[in-house]
Amino acid sequence: MKNLPRFAPLALAAALAGGVPAPALAQTPSQATVAAHVEEAKRLAGEDLKALTGLCAPAPAARPSQAEVDNGIAAQIARTPPEPGKAFDNLYFVGSAWVSAWAIKTSDGIILIDALNNALEAGSLIEGGMRKLGLDPAQIKYVVVTHGHGDHYGGANYLVGKYHPRIVMSELDWKMTETRLEFASAAWGAPPKRDIAVADGDSITLGDTRVAFHLTPGHTLGTVSPVFDVKSGSATHRAMVWGGTAFNFGNNIPRLGSYIDATGRMSTLAQQQNVDVLLSNHPGYDGTVAKLDALRKQPAAANPFVLGVPTVQRSLAVMRECALATRDRFSL
Numbered sequence: 616m617k618n619l620p621r622f623a624p625l626a627l628a629a630a631l632a633g634g635v636p637a638p639a640l641a642q643t644p645s646q647a648t649v650a651a652h653v654e655e656a657k658r659l660a661g662e663d664l665k666a667l668t669g670l671c672a673p674a675p676a677a678r679p680s681q682a683e684v685d686n687g688i689a690a691q692i693a694r695t696p697p698e699p700g701k702a703f704d705n706l707y708f709v710g711s712a713w714v715s716a717w718a719i720k721t722s723d724g725i726i727l728i729d730a731l732n733n734a735l736e737a738g739s740l741i742e743g744g745m746r747k748l749g750l751d752p753a754q755i756k757y758v759v760v761t762h763g764h765g766d767h768y769g770g771a772n773y774l775v776g777k778y779h780p781r782i783v784m785s786e787l788d789w790k791m792t793e794t795r796l797e798f799a800s801a802a803w804g805a806p807p808k809r810d811i812a813v814a815d816g817d818s819i820t821l822g823d824t825r826v827a828f829h830l831t832p833g834h835t836l837g838t839v840s841p842v843f844d845v846k847s848g849s850a851t852h853r854a855m856v857w858g859g860t861a862f863n864f865g866n867n868i869p870r871l872g873s874y875i876d877a878t879g880r881m882s883t884l885a886q887q888q889n890v891d892v893l894l895s896n897h898p899g900y901d902g903t904v905a906k907l908d909a910l911r912k913q914p915a916a917a918n919p920f921v922l923g924v925p926t927v928q929r930s931l932a933v934m935r936e937c938a939l940a941t942r943d944r945f946s947l
């Protein structure tokens with residue numbers, strides 16, 4: 616057969632473009648539906664969002680072994696960290712080559728999104744990076760942990776011990792970190808003690824800034840994606856940090872179903888709120904390091920972090936198509 620059946624992904628694209636609801640067609644998963652979702656993800660991604668199509672690569676059916684987890688984390692932590700940088704007038708990157716930490720500066724202190732792997736990174740990259748950028752780490756009032764994996768919470772206890780910020784995570788991921796961790800590693804700091812549990816639609820306000828939390832389950836059961844305003848000169852943009860991206864939970868069709876739903880819901884919300892900035896908590900997905908370099912070289916040029924509403928929609932659609940491909944692959 617020459618032409619692969621493409622109507623399901625095309626219906627989605629049409630729905631995204633025109634708000635027409637996609638028909639509730641349940642196509643029987645096949646090699647052809649997998650290929651069609653992958654092809655659609657690549658088409659939507661074009662050149663600018665190519666990094667996201669890595670999500671379409673076959674995901675392992677089983678969780679990695681402890682040795683694989685430890686070796687993978689060690690290799691990532693060993694990478695030379697990028698320079699910290701200012702993405703917007705009120706948003707700063709203080710992460711590593713593997714994991715992002717974003718500092719939102721408000722009129723009454725700092726909200727940090729994610730705390731990196733461990734105390735060492737919290738000290739060198741978060742505190743060190745903030746000082747380099749002229750921010751005072753003692754001003755950190757909240758640490759938002761996007762999900763309960765150690766690369767996002769590992770440095771939290773160090774920051775709590777020093778600056779006493781409140782820690783924000785979803786109820787389900789607090790429960791996971793309190794009971795049975797999905798991933799554990801000696802390279803990670805221990806999970807923080809339960810503090811603020813947020814539900815879908817909750818928000819925190821600090822000074823002039825409100826951060827809304829949306830549950831986008833899939834990567835973990837309680838992944839949270841924060842949405843907030845960012846400023847660039849006189850312009851205000853609406854930013855979303857996607858809280859958990861990879862399919863590293865093995866063959867788990869309900870999880871993929873949650874992920875597919877989450878991308879759909881967030882694409883509607885992003886359209887309604889004119890979200891024109893989509894950030895990741897891993898710089899490999901959103902090109903943060905290259906964008907910061909570009910901003911440093913040409914501070915007067917258009918801010919490369921401002922994607923525009925259609926490109927944010929396209930990004931969510933690429934992730935959704937890859938989740939559909941992965942779901943179909945596991946359903947064969």
Ligand SMILES: [Zn+2]
Pocket residue numbers: 762764834859
């Ligand atoms: Zn994770």
